[in-house]
């Protein structure tokens with residue numbers, strides 16, 4: 001499994017990721033969200049019970065949200081003061097119960113991205129009336145730290161011990177490459193090492209899937225590659241459909257209006273922009289509900305097409 005051309009592209013873009021990560025630390029983070037303990041946002045969709053949980057929050061510097069617009073324009077889109085430097089972002093894993101399955105979409109940071117960036121998912125699962133060992137499946141949108149590091153605890157134990165792990169084949173292949181760290185800037189080594197450590201601990205329970213297929217009955221993976229090489233979103237059947245966007249659309253106030261603007265953590269900004277627009281087109285045409293992992297809690301809304309772009313309508 002080698003992807004030399006893609007590697008090169010990603011290596012360049014990862015430099016931006018690096019600068020972004022440093023900025024994130026320098027900017028500080030918000031106090032821990034109280035949402036994890038206040039219980040989930042629950043609703044039914046088709047045959048599924050859906051609970052939006054909270055792992056906490058992190059803070060995104062405006063320079064990371066997008067370098068394609070002046071900070072004042074971003075601040076205005078976000079409804080922030082003109083001199084704002086950063087915007088809060090939720091970390092909202094979703095728990096779906098279907099028949100005998102309790103399915104968790106992404107596992108948050110595991111508290112490993114700093115003391116005030118997430119790490120509250122297990123408490124949030126409890127606040128939803130379940131325990132960590134009740135989770136039967138964890139389905140990942142991608143393997144970034146704020147989506148996967150809550151899977152294996154620092155002592156090597158499985159946080160959700162009875163769960164199988166479901167990850168897109170392309171995403172697993174990308175992060176599993178033994179020489180990945182050597183292909184990336186040195187400052188990314190620790191991040192890559194922890195992700196690889198977790199994936200290694202997970203490996204006997206990993207089930208891979210391809211976009212376009214159903215991961216479980218009624219839950220289909222949608223190819224939204226670009227944010228990472230194997231990034232996927234999911235659609236839950238029922239009604240007009242419910243899309244879990246993952247990080248295909250991180251900040252609705254910005255990227256609905258400007259789908260092609262590059263998000264600072266996108267590995268391949270151009271590909272991510274195409275995936276984002278395709279997802280928004282599909283959601284708007286089908287009047288589908290959308291749930292965003294980093295959107296203002298609970299992150300439910302719809303897209304309406306307007307003037308060649310989209311308007312976000314909160315649900």
Ligand SMILES: [Zn+2]
Nearest residue numbers: 144146147247
């Ligand atoms: Zn994320």
